[in-house]
Amino acid sequence: MAKTPAGIEIPEIIPDKCIGCQICISKCPVEAIKLTPDGKAWIDPEICEGCGQCAEVCPVEAVDLDRTERIKAGKRLRDKPFTPVSGQVVSVYIEIRNGKAADVSWELVGKARELADKLEARLAAFVLGSDVEEFCARAGSLGCDEVHLLEHDTLKRYVSSLYGHALSELAHKVQPEILLMGATSHGRDLAGVVATHLKTGLTADCTGLDIEEDSGLLLMTRPTFGGNIMATIFCENHRPQMSTVRPKVFPMPGLNEKKWKLIRHAWRPPESSVPELIAFIEDKSLLGIDITEYPVLIVAGKGACSKDSFPLLEELAGLLGGVVACSRPVVESGLMPYERQVGQTGKTVAPKLYIGVGVSGAIQHRVAIQGAERILAVNNDPDAPIFQVADAGIVGDYAQVLPELISRLKAKVKNHE
Amino acid sequence: MHIVCCLKQVPDTADVKIDPETNTLVREGLESILNPYDLVAVEMAVRLKEKHGGRISALCMGPPQAQSVLRQAMSLGADAGILLSDRAFAGADTLATSYTLAQAVLILNRKTPVNLIICGKQAIDGDTAQTGPGLATRLDYTQLTYVTAVESFDPKNKLIRIKRRIEEGQEILEAELPALLTVELESARPRRASLPELIASMRKDIEVWDKKKIEGDANQLGIKGSPTWVRKMGAPPPRTSGPRFEAAKGLREAVDQSLDIIFADGFMAEELGIPTGVHHGKDSRGN
Numbered sequence: 001m002a003k004t005p006a007g008i009e010i011p012e013i014i015p016d017k018c019i020g021c022q023i024c025i026s027k028c029p030v031e032a033i034k035l036t037p038d039g040k041a042w043i044d045p046e047i048c049e050g051c052g053q054c055a056e057v058c059p060v061e062a063v064d065l066d067r068t069e070r071i072k073a074g075k076r077l078r079d080k081p082f083t084p085v086s087g088q089v090v091s092v093y094i095e096i097r098n099g100k101a102a103d104v105s106w107e108l109v110g111k112a113r114e115l116a117d118k119l120e121a122r123l124a125a126f127v128l129g130s131d132v133e134e135f136c137a138r139a140g141s142l143g144c145d146e147v148h149l150l151e152h153d154t155l156k157r158y159v160s161s162l163y164g165h166a167l168s169e170l171a172h173k174v175q176p177e178i179l180l181m182g183a184t185s186h187g188r189d190l191a192g193v194v195a196t197h198l199k200t201g202l203t204a205d206c207t208g209l210d211i212e213e214d215s216g217l218l219l220m221t222r223p224t225f226g227g228n229i230m231a232t233i234f235c236e237n238h239r240p241q242m243s244t245v246r247p248k249v250f251p252m253p254g255l256n257e258k259k260w261k262l263i264r265h266a267w268r269p270p271e272s273s274v275p276e277l278i279a280f281i282e283d284k285s286l287l288g289i290d291i292t293e294y295p296v297l298i299v300a301g302k303g304a305c306s307k308d309s310f311p312l313l314e315e316l317a318g319l320l321g322g323v324v325a326c327s328r329p330v331v332e333s334g335l336m337p338y339e340r341q342v343g344q345t346g347k348t349v350a351p352k353l354y355i356g357v358g359v360s361g362a363i364q365h366r367v368a369i370q371g372a373e374r375i376l377a378v379n380n381d382p383d384a385p386i387f388q389v390a391d392a393g394i395v396g397d398y399a400q401v402l403p404e405l406i407s408r409l410k411a412k413v414k415n416h417e
Numbered sequence: 418m419h420i421v422c423c424l425k426q427v428p429d430t431a432d433v434k435i436d437p438e439t440n441t442l443v444r445e446g447l448e449s450i451l452n453p454y455d456l457v458a459v460e461m462a463v464r465l466k467e468k469h470g471g472r473i474s475a476l477c478m479g480p481p482q483a484q485s486v487l488r489q490a491m492s493l494g495a496d497a498g499i500l501l502s503d504r505a506f507a508g509a510d511t512l513a514t515s516y517t518l519a520q521a522v523l524i525l526n527r528k529t530p531v532n533l534i535i536c537g538k539q540a541i542d543g544d545t546a547q548t549g550p551g552l553a554t555r556l557d558y559t560q561l562t563y564v565t566a567v568e569s570f571d572p573k574n575k576l577i578r579i580k581r582r583i584e585e586g587q588e589i590l591e592a593e594l595p596a597l598l599t600v601e602l603e604s605a606r607p608r609r610a611s612l613p614e615l616i617a618s619m620r621k622d623i624e625v626w627d628k629k630k631i632e633g634d635a636n637q638l639g640i641k642g643s644p645t646w647v648r649k650m651g652a653p654p655p656r657t658s659g660p661r662f663e664a665a666k667g668l669r670e671a672v673d674q675s676l677d678i679i680f681a682d683g684f685m686a687e688e689l690g691i692p693t694g695v696h697h698g699k700d701s702r703g704n
Contacts, residue, residue, distance in 0.1 A: 026428035026449060029480035029507055051507060059650045098585070160550065160560040185583045189562045192550025196515060201644030204545040219648065224543060231650045238644035251687045275559060275592035278578065282586040289584075295688065321688065338603075352685060370656070376679050382661065389656040392675040396664025404672045412676065413689045 010048040011055050011065035015040045018062040024054035088121035091176035091240070093167060094139055095186055096129045097158065103252065104182030106142055108245055110253025111209060112180055113143040115218070118211040121177060124148055126170050128163060130156040140260030142253050148174060150265045154274070158186055161272045164193030170265060171198060176240045178218050180209075183244035183293070191244045201235035202242040207249050207350070208232075218243065223350050223371055230371075248295040248321060289323060291340055295352040296322025297372075299342055301365075301386075302329040303358025303379055304398045310335075312402040313357060319409050320353065327359050343368045357398050361386025378402070418471025418572045419529045420462045423518055423552070424455045424490060426483040427542040451486040453602065454537025460605040461598075462535050463494035465570055471532075472496045474525055478506055478517055484623045492610035492618035499525075503627040508640035515551030517638060520631040522556060532572050534597040538563060549599035559596040565604045 013033075020039040032047035033054060041062070043054070055063035092112045095102040109125060116123040125139035125147045136147040150166055167190065171179060179194070181187040183205045195202035207230075208221035217234045218241040224231045235241040291297060298317045300309060305326075313324045326336045328343055342349050343365045350371025357378045359365060366389050369375065377390035380397050387393040394401050429450045451459075462473045475490035477483050478501040487498030501521055509517065522531060534553075539546035546562070553560035561579055568578040568589060575594040580587050582601060610618070628638060636642060659678055662671035680691060 023428070029504075031480075031482060049504075051504070053508065056508075056647060057650060160553070160562070161557075164554065185563055188546050189550060189560070192511070192547040193554045193560065195512065195547070196551040196554040199512065199644075201510065201512065202547055203645060204547055224650075232648045233645050234648050235644045236646060248688070272557070273559060273593040275561065275590040278589040278591050280586060280588055295685075353679065374679050374684060375656070376675055382663075387661055388658045390661075391659040392678040393659065393661040394664055394671050394675050395661055396668070396671065400668060401664055401672065404668050405676075408669070408672050408676060412680070412691055 010045055010050045011043060011052060011063045013041045013043060014062045014064050017060050019060055021059060023057050023059065024063065027053045027057045029053065088119055089124050089174055089176040090116040090119065090121050090178045091124040091126060091174065093179065093181040094125050094127045094135055095182050095184060096132050096135060097186060101135050102182050102184055104184060104247040107250040107252055108180045108182065109139060109142045109144060111250040113253065115178060115209065115211055119177065119216060122146060124174055124176060126167060128155055128166050136262055141255050143256035143258065144260055146261050146263055148263050148265060150267050152267055152269060154269045157277060159274050160189055160193055162269055162274065163190050164197060165270045166267050168194050168197035169267060171240060179240040179242045181244050183246045187244050191242060195242050200238040200240060200242055203233045204244050206243045206245045209243060209245065247293050291323055291325045292347055292349050294323045296320040297325045297349060297351045297354050298322055299325045299327060299354060299356045299359055300330050301327040301356060301359030305330045305333050305335060309398060315406055316402060319406065319413060327365050356386050357402065359386050360384045361389065418469055419531045420465060420471065420473045421522055421525060421531050421534045422458050422462050422473060422475045422490060422495065423534065423536045424475055424477040424486050425452045425540045426477065426479050426486045427452045427540050451489050452537050452540045454539060454600065456607045457602055457605050458535040458537050458600050459490045459493050459495060460607040461567065461600055464605060465567065466494060469570060469572060472529060474499060476518060476521055477501065478514060487623050488618045491621050492614045493608060498623045500623055500625045501631065502625050505628045505635060505638045508643060510643035510645045511545055511547040511551055512644060513638055513642035515548050515555055516642060517631065517633060518552050519555040520633050521626060524631060532594045534558065536597065536599045538599045538601050546599065549597060553597035559592040561590065561592060561596055562599045564598045564600045
């Protein structure tokens with residue numbers, strides 16, 4: 001371990017491991033790290049103050065630093081084997097908007113059941129709103145042991161401060177180990193309020209959740225740096241361990257024939273000013289859809305940039321529970337709004353399945369789809385660069401390929417309408 | 418009238434490139450920029466100031482080099498730039514960040530009462546969108562997230578009317594000040610500073626506030642005040658290309674073979690209701 005003249009231990013780059021990603025350079029608070037001509041990071045010992053942030057962010061463990069201080073939390077836990085503590089609670093917030101529950105809430109109930117079983121904990125659902133008791137039975141039927149219901153007239157419409165206060169109070173009473181919420185606009189708005197009230201850690205937009213076997217901690221995995229890096233985060237000393245999870249990451253659970261109980265809670269709303277709803281402009285068509293939230297993206301490129309292609313793309317998307325997105329030329333042609341654009345100047349996406357239709361795959365586009373789990377490309381140009389990153393490719397005209405793809409998928413997918 | 422803009426300096430993730438030979442990320446000279454959402458927040462503040470007068474304070478927590486984003490905000494019309502910089506602030510997660518910012522806003526508020534805080538919806542490096550709600554909660558300001566437009570602003574009667582985006586469409590809300598907005602990219606198209614404005618901004622002073630100045634509780638700052646820890650980071654595995662099938666040589670075969678590869682190992686079988694254990698190439702007729 002290197003030391004500065006002042007005796008501070010400083011990290012060193014292991015050149016064989018360094019991939020030259022430069023994340024450490026952007027993170028270094030004192031600009032001590034530079035890129036050498038051969039594309040490796042180098043730490044200037046004269047400048048480095050040994051804070052260790054470079055070691056923390058390095059995706060390939062190329063920074064040699066004794067990180068005892070930083071990771072001792074994890075190590076200490078590993079010293080004593082984890083045993084479940086009785087009476088613990090895993091909880092899910094059931095998001096209800098306009099008299100409908102968000103699907104992601106039920107998906108989370110399914111996942112939370114798994115987590116609760118690993119911890120030998122009870123599973124609780126939090127149902128908040130006005131006239132929402134009907135949702136409790138659904139929560140119970142999907143595997144919750146108890147459903148906590150908090151009804152009040154002021155909760156008719158979602159208001160950050162009121163819901164934040166009510167859910168924080170419920171969490172305070174029930175003392176869950178884990179609290180999960182959907183990463184919708186409602187859930188993300190609320191989670192930040194609740195975590196701040198409860199002074200606990202919150203990990204946003206997770207795509208993976210698990211219980212670490214030897215510590216019993218919740219491991220939360222999320223994409224970061226525009227989807228180019230996956231980070232696994234934990235929250236050791238604060239409870240509940242809070243996480244928001246993107247819709248459709250986990251499957252919808254099946255019915256669970258267990259007993260459950262309903263627990264009603266009274267609540268007194270805080271004195272706070274409530275924003276008044278002046279108008280609501282419904283727009284389900286094009287705006288308001290966040291393509292990053294969908295597990296499947298059907299992406300139209302220049303080669304499928306025509307009004308005729310859209311019914312086919314929409315049908316394919318519907319079949320797979322996805323949504324239609326596009327590359328830059330399609331936005332420039334005016335066929336789709338900017339919000340649907342994938343790419344360097346659009347959105348970076350990490351769907352489970354990406355299907356590119358007539359997308360050539362310029363580097364600006366490819367870089368934004370790195371995080372996709374699987375990629376299928378359809379293009380009539382056999383040399384289109386998209387094929388370089390596709391798990392499978394079909395060389396052909398979309399007008400021929402898409403109808404066949406749709407009919408073969410229908411044969412394969414059981415639960416389409 | 419006093420507006421505070423909260424800024425973050427981020428690595429320019431749009432700069433990432435792929436090495437065509439190895440398919441790995443190259444970040445040649447990855448630059449630090451003002452978070453694009455925060456640039457929109459500054460633009461919105463400047464437009465409100467142009468209409469209603471008053472003062473804009475730009476606030477940024479970060480290392481010394483982050484002062485460049487404050488200069489940028491000042492070149493666009495912010496009156497003051499305050500850098501929250503202290504070794505004790507380093508390694509902060511969103512809970513510690515919102516605490517540090519809230520302390521600074523409370524200090525600003527003593528001198529000139531704050532009517533409005535504008536933040537970007539999220540930062541492009543972390544994408545959490547948590548700091549805004551955290552800050553609003555700590556200060557007990559009206560929280561208005563995903564704002565796409567300010568419809569009207571009436572500091573005299575302490576009212577603001579905004580449009581915000583949710584899944585089903587757009588809401589128009591009227592709320593009491595002080596309020597905190599987090600803004601979407603399309604809410605205002607940022608202007609470019611003129612050369613004289615740029616030069617003038619270089620001459621302006623940036624205040625640097627440390628933990629003493631913000632009267633911070635050491636246990637709530639930086640790594641110490643952050644409940645979340647990063648266990649590991651990893652790059653998604655590099656992509657390799659799979660086979661290409663020519664539709665001209667047999668459309669059905671090309672489609673079936675591709676689908677077999679895509680849905681191999683039970684991929685998405687549960688979500689889509691694809692029966693597992695059955696060879697995907699065969700349909701009910703045994704083709």
